[in-house]
Amino acid sequence: MGGVTGGAFKCDFGGCTAPPFQTQYLLNSHANVHSSNRPHYCPVRGCPRSEGGKGFKRKNEMIRHGLVHDSPGYVCPFCPDREHKYPRPDNLQRHVRVHHMDKDKDDQQLRDVLAQRPEGGNRGRRRRT
Structure with missing residues (x-):
């Protein structure tokens, strides 16, 4: 190899x-x-990415999307349909920065979203023992 x-x-x-x-x-x-073509669909009935919906171009994208159904989810407070739900706060924060640039930086809801941290505290880092 x-x-x-x-x-x-x-x-x-x-x-x-x-x-x-x-x-x-x-x-x-x-x-x-x-x-x-978007041949890969979310298996969760009623999801906008399921059969008849938007789907995914790649299977790995569909699998990664499945995390939104398996996690408690971080929901965008600014989207009217509350459809945008992310498995990690940094995913939600990226969405907010891209799609809600019009929000005032002093908006308390915006500040709350940007201050969220992942559950568990160590944010994926291993601790030395």
Whole structure:
């Protein structure tokens, strides 16, 4: 194993700058980024990303999305439908910074969202023993 770089499977989509892929499978997976196809759907009935809804281009995106159904969730207080729910506070904070730039920095709800920290306190870091 080790020092293998590049691959034999190059994307031929016009203007694509992706490096060649190691396998046909990886190239096929990559090809979805150039398509409007969204063949992977959330299995949770009623989810806007389930069958008949928006779906996902890649299976791993659908799997990652499943976290919103399995976690307590951090809900955007600014979206009228309360549909935007994130598994971690940093995901919600990114959403708020991108989609709600119009909020006054002194808005108490905005300050509360930006101050949220993950449950558990250590934020994913291991403690030395």
